[in-house]
Amino acid sequence: MTSGPTPRRRIRLALAALVLVLPLSFGCSGLLQNLGAKWVTRQIAAEFNLDEAQTVATRASVDRLITAAPAALSSKVDMLVATVDAAIAKGFTEEALLGMERQVDKIVDIIAAAIIDEASPILATLRDDQIDFAEARINERLEEAREEIDKPKEERLEKRQDAFVNAVEDWADDITDEQEAILRRFIAALPDEGALRLRADEERLERIGTLMRKHPGSEAIRDALWQEWKDRERWGLESRTPAERRAEGRKAILYVYGLFDAEQKERKRAPPRAPRQGEVVFGRRRLLDERP
Numbered sequence: 001m002t003s004g005p006t007p008r009r010r011i012r013l014a015l016a017a018l019v020l021v022l023p024l025s026f027g028c029s030g031l032l033q034n035l036g037a038k039w040v041t042r043q044i045a046a047e048f049n050l051d052e053a054q055t056v057a058t059r060a061s062v063d064r065l066i067t068a069a070p071a072a073l074s075s076k077v078d079m080l081v082a083t084v085d086a087a088i089a090k091g092f093t094e095e096a097l098l099g100m101e102r103q104v105d106k107i108v109d110i111i112a113a114a115i116i117d118e119a120s121p122i123l124a125t126l127r128d129d130q131i132d133f134a135e136a137r138i139n140e141r142l143e144e145a146r147e148e149i150d151k152p153k154e155e156r157l158e159k160r161q162d163a164f165v166n167a168v169e170d171w172a173d174d175i176t177d178e179q180e181a182i183l184r185r186f187i188a189a190l191p192d193e194g195a196l197r198l199r200a201d202e203e204r205l206e207r208i209g210t211l212m213r214k215h216p217g218s219e220a221i222r223d224a225l226w227q228e229w230k231d232r233e234r235w236g237l238e239s240r241t242p243a244e245r246r247a248e249g250r251k252a253i254l255y256v257y258g259l260f261d262a263e264q265k266e267r268k269r270a271p272p273r274a275p276r277q278g279e280v281v282f283g284r285r286r287l288l289d290e291r292p
Helices: 012-024 030-048 052-090 094-123 128-149 153-172 177-188 194-212 218-230 242-259 262-267
Strands: none
Touching (some): 030 052, 030 128, 094 218, 128 153, 194 218
């Protein structure tokens, strides 16, 4: 469990495509896919102020992502669901949570890699005025995070507590007043790294903007975005390491699950789902790239 504000996405093309791929990639009709592709293309075009040719290229990329996503992701998502179901049935353990982490990492890396491969050639065509436009839009969102950081410490803590309690209530269906009080004390004891995370986002935006204004070509942009993606959990030397934060997250899940009574745990039980075999490779060469 990490504290701090909701992550602000730096690359809006990747965000919009990700929003599309996840909900629309499983069992959608052609009509729904077409409507979704149009919506996402409009969102991307608006974020970057794309011209007609760039918009056409973006739509083609979105269509390729939608077409490839089901076969690439369905078996992996089903396997993850089966793993979670089994953990709920047998009880959560550190080992089970580590296995889930690895599965989630693989899924999001596949999605991110495919999006980066599709986005890079389009991003390489951006003019300086379009880069300025996109950077300003992202800065507007970062300004929201800055305003959150500037709020009183007590207000920020209460907001984090509310978010955590609501998430646990969604998971357990209902919790007691005593459980809520315990959860609020648990969150109060965690470090607030919101300011460090915001600074990391700002520095990342500056690095990408500086690179983009050099117009280095799609290959350099692809490599830079991939590296930024792999380093997304690193928030500077003053923050904890990604491994430390992930360990805290596992601890939080085990702590919360330990608070549940027998009835609450029983509500979470469900038979595991068998995975399906994927048929095609999603994205391009990056998907088999085992970079550290």
